[in-house]
Amino acid sequence: MNKIGILALIEIISALSCGVVILFITYKGLKYLAIKRYGIERNNLAYSIFMAGVLLSVGIMMSGVIDPLLSVFRIISNQNNSFGSTILSFLGQGAIYIVIAYVSSIIIIAIGVSIYANLTPIDEFAEIKNNNLGVAIIVCVIIITLTLMCKDGVILLIESIVPYPELSPR
Numbered sequence: 001m002n003k004i005g006i007l008a009l010i011e012i013i014s015a016l017s018c019g020v021v022i023l024f025i026t027y028k029g030l031k032y033l034a035i036k037r038y039g040i041e042r043n044n045l046a047y048s049i050f051m052a053g054v055l056l057s058v059g060i061m062m063s064g065v066i067d068p069l070l071s072v073f074r075i076i077s078n079q080n081n082s083f084g085s086t087i088l089s090f091l092g093q094g095a096i097y098i099v100i101a102y103v104s105s106i107i108i109i110a111i112g113v114s115i116y117a118n119l120t121p122i123d124e125f126a127e128i129k130n131n132n133l134g135v136a137i138i139v140c141v142i143i144i145t146l147t148l149m150c151k152d153g154v155i156l157l158i159e160s161i162v163p164y165p166e167l168s169p170r
Helices: 003-036 046-064 068-076 083-119 124-129 133-159
Strands: none
Touching: 003 046, 003 068, 003 083, 003 124, 046 083, 046 124, 046 133, 068 083, 068 133, 083 124, 083 133, 124 133
């Protein structure tokens, strides 16, 4: 297997492990927030729908990291660095991209929920606590829609830090 094939396997393994870790952190953080701040207990379908929307939103945003990572793959693999240095460069760049995408998704979710909550006369989290499925679905759709609308901008931000080689003027 050549250098690109090995780096591709590293990307798959790192994407899978980072994806699991990020979704786990998001799940546990939201679960903690729901229990401590809002008193939402188990067996609440509305909360489960809300949780699914948040996890999907984070997943959508994190999927945008793949193309910039592929660009970094190609750039780093064409440099005459050692294999270990190539892997470390890739993992370092990937970590930066993942942090930017994750923080962006959390900010988008927080802003979307808070703006919607301030525009409506009801307390969305009280309704979710009372197992109001309609409110949970609407909040999820708002979160996912905002994520889809902001994803390209976040990807553009990430791509702006891809270390493209300088082209010499002719």
